[in-house]
Amino acid sequence: MTHKVAFTAVKTVKAYERVVEQIETAISKRELRPGDRLPSERELMLTFEVSRSTIREALRVLESTGLVRSRPGDPRGPEVLQASPAILTKTVNRLVRLETIALSELVEFRIMLEGAACTLAAQHRTEPQLQAMRTAVDAMQAEVAHGPVAFSRADVAFHESVWAASHNQLMQICGEATRGALIDMVIGELDRAPDSQARMELSLAHDREILAAISAGDGSTAGRLARSFVIEYYGDIISPENRAALGNVDEVPA
Amino acid sequence: MTHKVAFTAVKTVKAYERVVEQIETAISKRELRPGDRLPSERELMLTFEVSRSTIREALRVLESTGLVRSRPGDPRGPEVLQASPAILTKTVNRLVRLETIALSELVEFRIMLEGAACTLAAQHRTEPQLQAMRTAVDAMQAEVAHGPVAFSRADVAFHESVWAASHNQLMQICGEATRGALIDMVIGELDRAPDSQARMELSLAHDREILAAISAGDGSTAGRLARSFVIEYYGDIISPENRAALGNVDEVPA
DNA sequence: AGAGTGTACTGGTCTGACCATAGTTTTCAC
DNA sequence: GTGAAAACTATGGTCAGACCAGTACACTCT
Numbered sequence: 001m002t003h004k005v006a007f008t009a010v011k012t013v014k015a016y017e018r019v020v021e022q023i024e025t026a027i028s029k030r031e032l033r034p035g036d037r038l039p040s041e042r043e044l045m046l047t048f049e050v051s052r053s054t055i056r057e058a059l060r061v062l063e064s065t066g067l068v069r070s071r072p073g074d075p076r077g078p079e080v081l082q083a084s085p086a087i088l089t090k091t092v093n094r095l096v097r098l099e100t101i102a103l104s105e106l107v108e109f110r111i112m113l114e115g116a117a118c119t120l121a122a123q124h125r126t127e128p129q130l131q132a133m134r135t136a137v138d139a140m141q142a143e144v145a146h147g148p149v150a151f152s153r154a155d156v157a158f159h160e161s162v163w164a165a166s167h168n169q170l171m172q173i174c175g176e177a178t179r180g181a182l183i184d185m186v187i188g189e190l191d192r193a194p195d196s197q198a199r200m201e202l203s204l205a206h207d208r209e210i211l212a213a214i215s216a217g218d219g220s221t222a223g224r225l226a227r228s229f230v231i232e233y234y235g236d237i238i239s240p241e242n243r244a245a246l247g248n249v250d251e252v253p254a
Numbered sequence: 255m256t257h258k259v260a261f262t263a264v265k266t267v268k269a270y271e272r273v274v275e276q277i278e279t280a281i282s283k284r285e286l287r288p289g290d291r292l293p294s295e296r297e298l299m300l301t302f303e304v305s306r307s308t309i310r311e312a313l314r315v316l317e318s319t320g321l322v323r324s325r326p327g328d329p330r331g332p333e334v335l336q337a338s339p340a341i342l343t344k345t346v347n348r349l350v351r352l353e354t355i356a357l358s359e360l361v362e363f364r365i366m367l368e369g370a371a372c373t374l375a376a377q378h379r380t381e382p383q384l385q386a387m388r389t390a391v392d393a394m395q396a397e398v399a400h401g402p403v404a405f406s407r408a409d410v411a412f413h414e415s416v417w418a419a420s421h422n423q424l425m426q427i428c429g430e431a432t433r434g435a436l437i438d439m440v441i442g443e444l445d446r447a448p449d450s451q452a453r454m455e456l457s458l459a460h461d462r463e464i465l466a467a468i469s470a471g472d473g474s475t476a477g478r479l480a481r482s483f484v485i486e487y488y489g490d491i492i493s494p495e496n497r498a499a500l501g502n503v504d505e506v507p508a
Numbered sequence: 509a510g511a512g513t514g515t516a517c518t519g520g521t522c523t524g525a526c527c528a529t530a531g532t533t534t535t536c537a538c
Numbered sequence: 539g540t541g542a543a544a545a546c547t548a549t550g551g552t553c554a555g556a557c558c559a560g561t562a563c564a565c566t567c568t
Contacts, residue, residue, distance in 0.1 A: 014551065016314070028351050040518060051553045053307055056520085060270070060311045061318035065348075072519040073561030083352040088345050091319070097282055098337040101423055109424040112370035120362070169355050170346070170363040174428065266560095268520065294549060305522045310551085326550040327529035 019058035273312035343434035373477035
C-alpha cells in the first residue's frame, strides 16, 4: 500500500533561513516585542546549534527587513524594532526606478493617487489636520516672494499634510515614492519655467480650492480638482487624449 | 581659521553595506540586468577586497530584497533577478500582521486601486484585451459548477486581464501586492461562506457589469462599480461610514 | 555622590577549511 | 561519429577559531 502514502515535495531549507523564520514568527507572535533584545550572536549560535556565520547571515536579512538592528559593542544584544512602513518606501522606490516604467505611466499613476488621497482626506480629515493644511497654505502664500524653490518646498509641505489627512499609510508611501521618482525624472524643470511668478500664483489658487473641498468634506470634488491640477502640472508628459479622459472622470454623470 | 572648515558627520559604514550598495546601484543603473550572473563569492571577495563572510552577508541582504538569487553548486554564480512585486506583498503582509498597517487601510487602498484600474482600463483597453476579458468572464461562468475555489481562480484571472488593460505597470504592481496581501489575510474565508453558490452568481454578475462599462469606454462607471463591488466583498472589514463614503465618490455630481 | 577609569562582552571582519551539488568536460561504448 | 555515463571542477552552505574596535556597566578614586 505504499503507493497511497502522500509524499510531499522537499526543498532544502538553508540553516540561516530557518533561523530567520523562527525569529520572525517569534516577533509576529509578539513573543518578542519592539525594544526587546535578542540574545547575543554567540548565545544564538548555541541555542540554534549553528555557527556564528549562519547566525550573522540570518541577522543580516532580519536587519534588511527592518525587524531588528544590531549595534556594535552593545552588550544588550540586537534590538527588536518597531515595524515601520519606511522599509516599504525603499522597496517601492526601487521598484519604480528599476521597472522600465514610462514617464507617462508614472504621471498617470500619480494622478490617480493624488485624486484618491484628496478624496480620502476629505472623508477622514480631523480638525487639527485641517488646521495644519491651512497653515501650510498660508506658508505657501508667504513663500511666493522668496522664489520658486522656497515656494515649491512649501507646496510639498501642503501636499504632505493632505496625504497625512488621508489616514492611509499605503497611500502615503506610494505618494512619497512616486513623488521622489517624478522629481528624479523631471529634475531641473522647475527653474526652467519662465513665468514662475504666475505659476506660483496658480498653484496657490489650486491648493486653496482643494483645501476648500477637503474642508467641506466633498471627496468627489477634492479628487477631481487634484486630478486636473496634476494633469495641468505635468501636462506636457501625457498625451492629449489621456489628459481629457483622466481629468473628467468624475464629471461624467453616472 | 580651522573653525570655518565645514566638517561633516561621520557614520561608520559597515563593509557589507558598501558591497550591497555597489551591487545595488549597478543593478539600478542597468549595468547588471536580470539574468546576468554575479561573479562567484570567491571572486567578489577579491574585487571588493573583503573576506568571504562579508560578501556572503551582502549577498544575503540582496537576496532578501529579491535582487539576486544564489544557488548552491551553480558555477555561473549568483543570478540577478527580475524585480518583482512579490517582495512588496510579503512586506505589506508583515506590516499588516504586525498591525502597523490596519487591515481597513489595506482594503481602502485596494478599493481606490481597483477603481482606478478599471477607469484606466476603460480608457486604454484594446480590442484583443477586451476579447481576453470576455473569455475570462466566460471561464468564470463555466467554473461556477466546480466550486468556490476554481471559481475564485477564474475570478482572479478576469481581474488580472482588467489590470493588464489599464496599461499601467505601477497599477499592476500595486494591485498584485495588495491582492496577495489580502488573500493571505482573509484566507479560508472563501470556504466559510455558506451561500457560496449565490456569492458566485453575484460576483459573476458584477464582473459582467464592469466588463460592460469598460467595453463602453465608460471609465467613470467602471471605476464606481469596481469600488462598490470591492466594498461589498470586503464589507465586514471597513466601517459603515467609510463604506458609504468610498462607494459613492463618483455619484456625487460635480 | 560624582567624575573618571576599567573591563567584559559585544558586533564586525578575517582566515582557512570541509561538504554536497550543479554544470561542464571527458571518457567510453556502440 | 554519436550518445550516454563517469570524472572533474568550481560553486554555495556551513563550520571553527581568531582579532579588533566599540559600548554599557561596574568600579574605582576623589
